Every structure is written in C-alpha cells, then in structure tokens.
Amino acid sequence: MKNSDLIQIAQDVFREEIQELEAIASRINDSFVDAVNAIFNAKGKLVIVGVGKSAHIANKIVATLNSTGTPSQFLHATEAIHGDLGLLRPEDVVICISKSGNTPEITYLAPILKQYASVLIGLTSNLKSELAKNSDIVLDVNVTKEACPVNLAPTTSTTSQLVMGDALAVALMKMRSFSQNDFAKYHPGGALGKRLLWTVENIVDPERKPFVQPDSSISEVINSLTSGRHGITAVLDGKKIIGVITDGDLRRMLLNNKTFDHLTAKDIASMHPKTINKAEKAREALAILRQNSIGQLVVVDDENEYYGILDIHSILNEGIE
Incomplete structure (x- = not known):
C-alpha cells in the first residue's frame, strides 16, 4: 500500500468521526442538562458502568472526572452481578455505557441499577434499548456507522462515548468553578502541580547560603562566591541583608581598580537587592527574575532574615515555566 493511501485512510477516519460527532452535538438537549444537574447535586458518588470496549471508555471518563473534582468509580458490568454491586449506595448516581444497550449483561443489570441508584443515566446509541427503557436520563451517542472498514470494531462509537464523557466533565468543572489551583491539588506530582503549588522553600537549600560581612575583604568575597556556587553572595549586617555581590560586581571592580587591598564588601555591593x-x-x-532580567533572588523568612539564594536554573530544572 502506498504512503499516500495510508495518509488518505487516516484523513478519512478523522473526517468520518468528526462528522458523527457534529451530528451528536446537534442532538444534545435537556437530557444533558438533567444529567449534569443530577451528578452535580448527588449526595453520593458517581459510578460508571461498562462492559467490553465501553468499559475502557468508562475507566477513562472516571479518570477525567476524578482529576477534575467529581469523585467517581468504575464498576465492570460482569463483576457487578457477581458481588460488586455492594459498592452502590442509594444516594449514588450511575452512568451505564453501552452502544447497543442490549448486551446480556446490560439487559440483566439495567433494572437492578435503576433500583439501587438514585439516578440511572444511560449513555447509548440505541434509544429503544433495555438500557434506555430503564434509565431515568438517556444521553444519545448514536452513530450511523463505525470508522472500521467492515463497520464492526468499535471506533466512532467509542469516540462518541468518550467525548460525551468529556462534555459532562467540562460542564461539571464550570459549575464547580474548578480552577488551575484545584487541578493542581489532584496532580501534585506533575509539572502543573509543581508550577501551581511549589513554593520557593521547596527549591532553595537553606544550608547553602553564602554571605559576607560589610567589612569583609575582597579575598573573603571571592571565597564566598566560589563556595556558594550561585554566582552571588549576600552582604549581612547581623542577620539582615543590606546588599549582594555578584560575579558581575566582582568583574567590574577588577576592571576599575588596579589594586583592591583597600576595598571591602560594602564598597562593591549592590545595595537593596531584590528579595522574596x-x-x-x-x-x-x-x-x-524574568521581569528584572536577573539570575538570582535573595530569599528571606517571615522575620525578613536571610534564608538562602534562589537561582533561575533551579526553578527551570524542576519543570516550572
């Protein structure tokens, strides 16, 4: 098969699935509103049921909802009728996903779910199915054909199920005024979690804080800059910061002075440095750092005393942009 033929196949799949999604979007009605409100107002959790490929979609929707503020749990239809129905409580809302709505498991399970849950939401392509008949709310995800060339493998139908799940999740996020900070709470280990949650204290090493006194010699300044490995050292008057000396300050001093025996730290320090x-x-x-085109910040504690040095590379190395 030619490369151009393979590209054409991919483009055809995209076009066919987009066309079906647009048709479903045009049919969205008050049932969607009812489903969102039922989930939003639920006193219990949201349980999403599926079997076969729909089970994989259900798992993905559960993951999306959990990470966006709607506590959810997956229940496999087969396991449900062999004991796992015990996880349901009368205050729970259930979404049952099935393309046909008439598989043996779903046909048997649908009336039981209706009995156990406060609200049963059927997400199906068959509005006349047993699932639809037993559901309090039906979400229509009917597609005319699969992208599969023999119209058998779940392709477009599972895409439509997943997108409807995304639509529910996004609507619920809007209703909850779900923010970036909320998202970060559920993703503390990721780059976004770091960007939104990490403080300066998470990055700075308080044991590595070079400093000199105002009357320290230039040799002592050089030793402090070298040992600190930040390219900057603080100038302290007691525990208070009165200035900083950078590698740049030292180079300028060397260019402007033939000798420096008479100079001390306070003579070459940049006073009133940026702190955080x-x-x-x-x-x-x-x-x-970026606004001021500088590479380091002096870090202070709540008493405005010297805590350490924060450099831009330490932040970027943590994936914080």
Whole structure:
C-alpha cells in the first residue's frame, strides 16, 4: 500500500468521526442538562458502568472526572452481578455505557441499577434499548456507522462515548468553578502541580547560603562566591541583608581598580537587592527574575532574615515555566 493511501485512510477516519460527532452535538438537549444537574447535586458518588470496549471508555471518563473534582468509580458490568454491586449506595448516581444497550449483561443489570441508584443515566446509541427503557436520563451517542472498514470494531462509537464523557466533565468543572489551583491539588506530582503549588522553600537549600560581612575583604568575597556556587553572595549586617555581590560586581571592580587591598564588601555591593519570601510560589519568583532580567533572588523568612539564594536554573530544572 502506498504512503499516500495510508495518509488518505487516516484523513478519512478523522473526517468520518468528526462528522458523527457534529451530528451528536446537534442532538444534545435537556437530557444533558438533567444529567449534569443530577451528578452535580448527588449526595453520593458517581459510578460508571461498562462492559467490553465501553468499559475502557468508562475507566477513562472516571479518570477525567476524578482529576477534575467529581469523585467517581468504575464498576465492570460482569463483576457487578457477581458481588460488586455492594459498592452502590442509594444516594449514588450511575452512568451505564453501552452502544447497543442490549448486551446480556446490560439487559440483566439495567433494572437492578435503576433500583439501587438514585439516578440511572444511560449513555447509548440505541434509544429503544433495555438500557434506555430503564434509565431515568438517556444521553444519545448514536452513530450511523463505525470508522472500521467492515463497520464492526468499535471506533466512532467509542469516540462518541468518550467525548460525551468529556462534555459532562467540562460542564461539571464550570459549575464547580474548578480552577488551575484545584487541578493542581489532584496532580501534585506533575509539572502543573509543581508550577501551581511549589513554593520557593521547596527549591532553595537553606544550608547553602553564602554571605559576607560589610567589612569583609575582597579575598573573603571571592571565597564566598566560589563556595556558594550561585554566582552571588549576600552582604549581612547581623542577620539582615543590606546588599549582594555578584560575579558581575566582582568583574567590574577588577576592571576599575588596579589594586583592591583597600576595598571591602560594602564598597562593591549592590545595595537593596531584590528579595522574596520563602513562602511565595516558585512561579512568582520566576516572574520576578524574568521581569528584572536577573539570575538570582535573595530569599528571606517571615522575620525578613536571610534564608538562602534562589537561582533561575533551579526553578527551570524542576519543570516550572
């Protein structure tokens, strides 16, 4: 088969599935509103039931809902009729997903789910199926044909189920005013979680905070810059920061002075440096660094005392942009 033929196949699949999705979108009605409100107002959890390929779709929808603020659980239709119905409570809402709505498992299970749940939502392509007849709310995801060339393998039908699940999740997010910070709470280990949740304190090593006194010699300044490995050292008056000295300050001093025996740290320091509290978000620190075209920030604690040095590379290395 030619490469061009394979590309054409892919494009045809996209076009066919998009066409079917657009048809489903045009049929969305108050049943969708009822489903969203039932889930939003539920006193219990949301349970999503499926079998076969619909079970895989149900699992994905559950994952999306859990990560966007709607507690959900997957229940396999076959396992349900062999003991797992015990997870259902009268206050739960159930979504049952089935293309035909008439598989043996679903036909047997649908009336039981209706009895056990506060609301049964059927997500099906067959509005005359046993699932539809037993559902309190029916979501129509009917497709005229699969993208599969023999019209058998679930392709377009499973896409339509997944997109309807996404539509429910997004609508619920809007109703909950779900924010980036909310999302980060459920994704603390990811890059987004770091960007939204990590503070300066999560990045800075408080044991590595080079400093000199105002009357320290230039040799002592050089030793501090070298040992700190930040390219910057703080100038402290007691525990308070009065200035900083960077590699750049040192180079400028060497260019402008033939000797430096008479100079001390306070003579070459940049006074009133940019500082940030250790409790501030790392992304805020990054914004300050970029806005001021600097590579480091002096970090202070709640008493405005020296806590450490934060450099831009430490932030970027954590995947925070």
